[in-house]
Amino acid sequence: MADEPHNLDPQHTTTPVVAPGLTFASVTDKISSIVLKRKTPIWWFAGFAISFILFQLLLLTITQLLFVGIGLWGINIPVAWGMDILNFVWWIGIGHAGTLISAILLLLRQQWRTSINRFAEAMTLFAVAQAGMYPIMHLGRPWLAYWLFPYPNTMGIWPQFRSPLMWDVFAVSTYATVSAMFWFVGLIPDFATLRDRAKSKPWQILYGLLAMGWRGSARHWHRYEMAYLLLAGLATPLVLSVHTIVSFDFAVGVLPGWHATIFPPYFVAGAIYAGFAMVLLLTIPLRKLYGLQGFITMRHMHNMAKVMLATGLIVGYGYVMEAFFGWYSGNRFERFMIWNRMHGPYAEYYWALIVCNIVTPQFLWIKRVRSNLLVLWLISIVVSIGMWLERFVIVVTSLHRDFLPSSWGQYQPSMWDWTMFIGTIGFFFTLLFLFIRFLPMISIFEMRTILPEAEVEE
Amino acid sequence: MAEDEKPEEPWEHDLEDPEPFHHESAHPAHSRRRGVPALYGIMAEFDNPTALVAAARSSYEAGYRRINGYSPYPIEELDEAIGFKHTTLPLIVLIGGILGGLGGFFMQYWMAVINYPLNVGGKPLNSWPAFIPITFECTILAAATAAVLGMLALNKLPQPYHPVFNNPNFALATRDRFFLVIEANDPKFTHGEAMQFMRTLGARDVSDVEV
Numbered sequence: 227m228a229d230e231p232h233n234l235d236p237q238h239t240t241t242p243v244v245a246p247g248l249t250f251a252s253v254t255d256k257i258s259s260i261v262l263k264r265k266t267p268i269w270w271f272a273g274f275a276i277s278f279i280l281f282q283l284l285l286l287t288i289t290q291l292l293f294v295g296i297g298l299w300g301i302n303i304p305v306a307w308g309m310d311i312l313n314f315v316w317w318i319g320i321g322h323a324g325t326l327i328s329a330i331l332l333l334l335r336q337q338w339r340t341s342i343n344r345f346a347e348a349m350t351l352f353a354v355a356q357a358g359m360y361p362i363m364h365l366g367r368p369w370l371a372y373w374l375f376p377y378p379n380t381m382g383i384w385p386q387f388r389s390p391l392m393w394d395v396f397a398v399s400t401y402a403t404v405s406a407m408f409w410f411v412g413l414i415p416d417f418a419t420l421r422d423r424a425k426s427k428p429w430q431i432l433y434g435l436l437a438m439g440w441r442g443s444a445r446h447w448h449r450y451e452m453a454y455l456l457l458a459g460l461a462t463p464l465v466l467s468v469h470t471i472v473s474f475d476f477a478v479g480v481l482p483g484w485h486a487t488i489f490p491p492y493f494v495a496g497a498i499y500a501g502f503a504m505v506l507l508l509t510i511p512l513r514k515l516y517g518l519q520g521f522i523t524m525r526h527m528h529n530m531a532k533v534m535l536a537t538g539l540i541v542g543y544g545y546v547m548e549a550f551f552g553w554y555s556g557n558r559f560e561r562f563m564i565w566n567r568m569h570g571p572y573a574e575y576y577w578a579l580i581v582c583n584i585v586t587p588q589f590l591w592i593k594r595v596r597s598n599l600l601v602l603w604l605i606s607i608v609v610s611i612g613m614w615l616e617r618f619v620i621v622v623t624s625l626h627r628d629f630l631p632s633s634w635g636q637y638q639p640s641m642w643d644w645t646m647f648i649g650t651i652g653f654f655f656t657l658l659f660l661f662i663r664f665l666p667m668i669s670i671f672e673m674r675t676i677l678p679e680a681e682v683e684e
Numbered sequence: 685m686a687e688d689e690k691p692e693e694p695w696e697h698d699l700e701d702p703e704p705f706h707h708e709s710a711h712p713a714h715s716r717r718r719g720v721p722a723l724y725g726i727m728a729e730f731d732n733p734t735a736l737v738a739a740a741r742s743s744y745e746a747g748y749r750r751i752n753g754y755s756p757y758p759i760e761e762l763d764e765a766i767g768f769k770h771t772t773l774p775l776i777v778l779i780g781g782i783l784g785g786l787g788g789f790f791m792q793y794w795m796a797v798i799n800y801p802l803n804v805g806g807k808p809l810n811s812w813p814a815f816i817p818i819t820f821e822c823t824i825l826a827a828a829t830a831a832v833l834g835m836l837a838l839n840k841l842p843q844p845y846h847p848v849f850n851n852p853n854f855a856l857a858t859r860d861r862f863f864l865v866i867e868a869n870d871p872k873f874t875h876g877e878a879m880q881f882m883r884t885l886g887a888r889d890v891s892d893v894e895v
Contacts, residue, residue, distance in 0.1 A: 251859060251860040254858070254860065382800070384795035384799065385795075387795070387796055387815055388804060392818065396817070400822075400824055400825040403828075403829075404825065407828060411832055419858040419859070422855035438842035439844050440841065441754060442754045442755050442757075442858060443752055443839075444754070444766055444768065445763075448758070448763045450758065450839070453831045453834070453835035456774065456831045457831050460781075461828070463820075464821075464828075467820055467821065680733060680757060681734075682737050682759060683734045
């Protein structure tokens with residue numbers, strides 16, 4: 227849906243966003259055949275099976291949690307947030323790249339987004355689903371989670387709207403809803419494509435129901451484009467607000483290490499950084515396995531690597547400023563906080579974070595590194611780990627030693643913290659495997675718009 | 685801001701019309717179609733977007749107004765060619781956003797100030813800066829919902845049946861084929877004349893679309 231998809235600047239020396247020689251028919255057939263015709267590859271079954279098994283760990287953990295309570299996890303006073311909240315932030319951050327690719331890059335008219343936006347949006351949705359589980363399970367009595375919503379109740383009371391935790395409820399649920407709508411609206415024309423290509427009756431009916439009778443009418447397209455553009459315009463401030471509000475969960479508290487005005491921008495940049503790492507992590511093997519190099523070209527890889535580098539630098543600036551504020555504040559608690567991060571019991575996490583998130587992305591300055599997919603893939607893994615460490619450092623090192631030494635403590639994640647985390651990774655990949663099998667992972671109609679033959683000659 | 689659009693359901697008109705257009709006495713030009721199902725329109729098939737846009741322009745210039753194009757992807761020039769320029773969708777979204785924002789803020793205001801005033805840390809009851817994040821989220825949620833539901837409603841979707849699907853080639857409208865339809869309820873429409881006109885447009889095929 228790039229608004230001016232047709233005029234690829236001839237002076238532009240970078241590799242094109244689509245491989246030459248593709249036509250409406252070949253694009254349609256190639257992408258839809260992954261869903262409709264091709265035999266499901268053996269690696270799909272293997273990958274799905276492994277993810278599904280890991281997913282069972284999540285169900286097991288949640289069941290156990292409902293019986294035993296959150297004492298199952300390693301959290302305690304003073305570190306009452308631990309891995310649950312850090313994983314929540316990690317997952318929701320990953321989701322943000324999807325919205326950035328689908329909404330912000332649309333508004334900026336970056337046509338290269340076209341072949342990766344569908345996939346990135348799916349990633350957003352699935353990551354938000356994982357993220358949403360953590361705060362709910364962390365409530366202690368998750369079955370009362372609906373108390374968070376302002377509904378008229380027999381207790382006659384209302385939620386506390388002055389609390390960032392309530393803001394979080396609204397931000398995350400709005401984000402999940404809008405991401406799902408955006409994704410579904412983007413899929414409608416492609417459902418119609420699948421409906422018209424599907425050979426067997428049940429699939430025709432299923433895709434037909436989802437397509438809702440889409441027929442590509444010019445009047446429909448006109449309103450559709452308008453709706454899509456408006457959704458992108460709404461999703462853009464939304465995605466910035468969500469991670470801002472997530473950072474408020476920390477920044478509004480008066481704890482040293484949390485109470486910092488740099489948190490919102492630094493969290494948003496970190497989210498995009500982690501999200502692009504995850505998109506790269508997933509698309510590099512996928513384009514190879516499904517032979518999609520013509521759609522997801524090296525230009526995409528370069529661009530994503532560059533976005534990762536840019537946001538990585540912003541994140542690095544955030545770390546430097548955190549340390550600087552700690553020192554410059556003259557406040558002994560702030561100074562202790564930063565000293566404790568660098569030299570305290572969790573110092574190795576801090577330095578590992580610096581290596582992963584500040585040192586590693588510097589290799590992306592080099593074009594040869596960006597062109598080497600294996601290296602790029604490994605860097606993405608390192609960045610994902612680094613972003614997890616960042617949240618660990620923020621959550622744990624700030625909480626475990628606050629103002630009063632008599633209330634200091636240590637945090638050690640329990641086995642169940644890890645099974646829950648691994649379980650959410652399993653659930654995420656389970657959903658992702660189902661997605662690539664049953665839905666077109668590249669937006670077919672948007673690919674058509676960027677083909678040379680889409681141009682209307684006057 | 686009126687929706688600059690013509691109704692897309694000619695069969696509804698047929699029901700209201702006591703004399704369907706294939707009735708000989710009402711429309712002599714339709715005499716050949718006596719006894720066959722009512723006509724939705726005439727459809728021409730094209731291989732590329734340029735031909736479709738050109739054909740749509742000629743049809744509009746020839747005086748046809750109830751015309752519609754069908755394409756596998758959005759074509760900006762086509763909207764102009766068929767004379768479809770405005771949609772009320774942005775207004776709907778704006779109203780949705782305003783209602784969401786006001787609703788979000790006054791929901792919090794009513795709950796925290798009127799229905800259950802509670803002194804929290806000496807903060808004023810109407811601590812409006814703390815209400816802004818939720819107000820913002822409600823604005824976005826309502827506006828986005830209005831955009832999606834508004835788009836579907838204006839497009840009259842979901843719509844399981846539509847006459848254009850009767851053309852067996854129409855499945856290609858979601859692949860690489862482009863279609864132009866002059867609808868039978870166009871004031872200028874007569875079957876023979878429209879058929880003749882559409883044959884001059886350089887289409888690969890021209891056919892009747894039955895309701």
